[in-house]
Amino acid sequence: MTAALAVRNLGRDHGGGQAPALDGLNLDVPAGSCLALVGPSGSGKTTALRLVAGLEVPDRGDVLLDGRSVVALPPERRGVSMVFQRPLLFPHLDVLDNVAFSARVAGASRRAARAAAAPFLDLVQMGGYTTRRPGQLSGGQEQRVALARALAARPRVLLLDEAFTGLDVALREDMHELLHQLRAVLEPTVVLVTHDHAEAAALADSVAVLSGGRLLQHGDAGRIYTRPASVTVSRLLGGRNEVPGVVVGGEHRSALGRLRLPTDVAVPDGPAVLLVRQEAVVVTGPDAPGADAAGTVLAVRAAGARRALTVEVVSPGGAAVQVHAETSPGQVFTRGERVGLRLPSSAVSAVPPEDAGTEEPEIADRRTADAGRMPRTHRVASPAVPDAGVRPDAPGAPRRRNHHGDHGT
Numbered sequence: 140m141t142a143a144l145a146v147r148n149l150g151r152d153h154g155g156g157q158a159p160a161l162d163g164l165n166l167d168v169p170a171g172s173c174l175a176l177v178g179p180s181g182s183g184k185t186t187a188l189r190l191v192a193g194l195e196v197p198d199r200g201d202v203l204l205d206g207r208s209v210v211a212l213p214p215e216r217r218g219v220s221m222v223f224q225r226p227l228l229f230p231h232l233d234v235l236d237n238v239a240f241s242a243r244v245a246g247a248s249r250r251a252a253r254a255a256a257a258p259f260l261d262l263v264q265m266g267g268y269t270t271r272r273p274g275q276l277s278g279g280q281e282q283r284v285a286l287a288r289a290l291a292a293r294p295r296v297l298l299l300d301e302a303f304t305g306l307d308v309a310l311r312e313d314m315h316e317l318l319h320q321l322r323a324v325l326e327p328t329v330v331l332v333t334h335d336h337a338e339a340a341a342l343a344d345s346v347a348v349l350s351g352g353r354l355l356q357h358g359d360a361g362r363i364y365t366r367p368a369s370v371t372v373s374r375l376l377g378g379r380n381e382v383p384g385v386v387v388g389g390e391h392r393s394a395l396g397r398l399r400l401p402t403d404v405a406v407p408d409g410p411a412v413l414l415v416r417q418e419a420v421v422v423t424g425p426d427a428p429g430a431d432a433a434g435t436v437l438a439v440r441a442a443g444a445r446r447a448l449t450v451e452v453v454s455p456g457g458a459a460v461q462v463h464a465e466t467s468p469g470q471v472f473t474r475g476e477r478v479g480l481r482l483p484s485s486a487v488s489a490v491p492p493e494d495a496g497t498e499e500p501e502i503a504d505r506r507t508a509d510a511g512r513m514p515r516t517h518r519v520a521s522p523a524v525p526d527a528g529v530r531p532d533a534p535g536a537p538r539r540r541n542h543h544g545d546h547g548t
């Protein structure tokens with residue numbers, strides 16, 4: 140019940156002079172692994188899932204399961220199930236009949252289909268709700284039933300399109316735990332689309348970053364956040380710290396001072412932007428041993444159980460740079476306080492500047508306009524209109540309405 144998924148040069152155009160929704164996508168997802176697709180709204184994530192599911196036909200390229208092309212197969216014969224942000228259960232069927240649906244479509248009797256469906260409801264801990272109608276369930280319960288229905292089709296590949304987005308934090312964490320358990324038992328290959336970096340980091344083995352229909356980077360989930368290939372990827376992954384400077388002999392020099400780069404960060408000598416994840420920055424007392432820099436707290440903001448700090452560091456020459464950090468629960472800092480900053484080498488990387496006009500090396504003896512540029516407010520988009528897709532196992536179901544209000548063809 141698992142398959143290696145590969146997409147090759149996958150492309151989809153919608154015409155009308157629009158840029159391709161997906162342009163030359165190449166991805167390999169090993170059998171049983173989980174890939175997270177992330178990227179801004181309109182970057183082609185849902186299109187990629189729909190092409191894999193067979194809900195749309197690619198204009199170019201191929202989709203392969205265990206090395207065999209499935210593009211000529213209808214959705215219901217691909218061994219792929221998709222779960223959407225909205226559960227899309229049949230309101231007139233009880234929970235068990237909803238989960239039994241794919242077996243019924245395949246020709247099983249109602250009794251046999253219900254018997255086969257029951258264990259999947261148990262798996263999602265909804266075994267006690269078999270006779271309820273979807274309208275009698277909470278949103279989280281409905282989503283569990285939708286997941287059970289997708290799994291009951293025994294997919295080799297499970298596609299989750301922002302399937303946990305509408306749930307509250309506690310419920311989302313429950314669903315994450317459930318997905319871990321389901322993966323251990325059923326081992327489907329999973330591709331999930333999410334705007335939530337914590338979700339991608341928690342669930343995925345690898346993360347692919349899309350922008351404008353193109354793949355910018357695909358890498359190990361444990362590394363891509365600390366080794367983004369570019370400033371753009373860093374921003375798309377929610378990274379907030381970008382410190383312009385220069386690299387000389389494996390050392391980054393900036394208003395922060397001199398930082399030795401990890402040996403696996405291969406950046407040539409010259410202008411380079413230092414990237415460091417805000418959650419990896421360690422905030423200490425100003426004179427704590429081992430601090431890489433010291434600065435003044437400019438802002439403190441609640442970030443769940445943690446605090447997000449903005450710290451201004453001024454070099455001896457007067458160059459200023461802002462560093463974003465997240466403190467551990469229990470650490471208390473106030474505006475105006477002097478603090479030390481430690482930048483663990485495992486979380487530090489450097490990439491060439493993308494825009495020579497705005498990413499000037501900042502080692503000169505002057506204050507910069509960085510105060511206005513550095514504190515990035517990265518947008519973690521959340522679509523205004525929830526996905527209203529169809530299931531591949533629902534023949535004749537209507538195409539979804541996309542987020543821009545127009546219908547598919």
Ligand SMILES: Nc1ncnc2c1ncn2[C@@H]1O[C@H](COP(=O)(O)OP(=O)(O)OP(=O)(O)O)[C@@H](O)[C@H]1O
Pocket residue numbers: 153157159160161178179180181182183184185186187522541542543545546547548
């Ligand atoms: N049926 C359609 N007709 C025309 N254009 C479409 C259609 N479906 C999608 N698009 C366009 O294709 C591009 C990619 O859309 P897609 O839904 O794949 O993006 P996404 O990354 O999933 O976005 P979001 O995060 O908002 O869900 C967008 O520019 C979108 O407007």
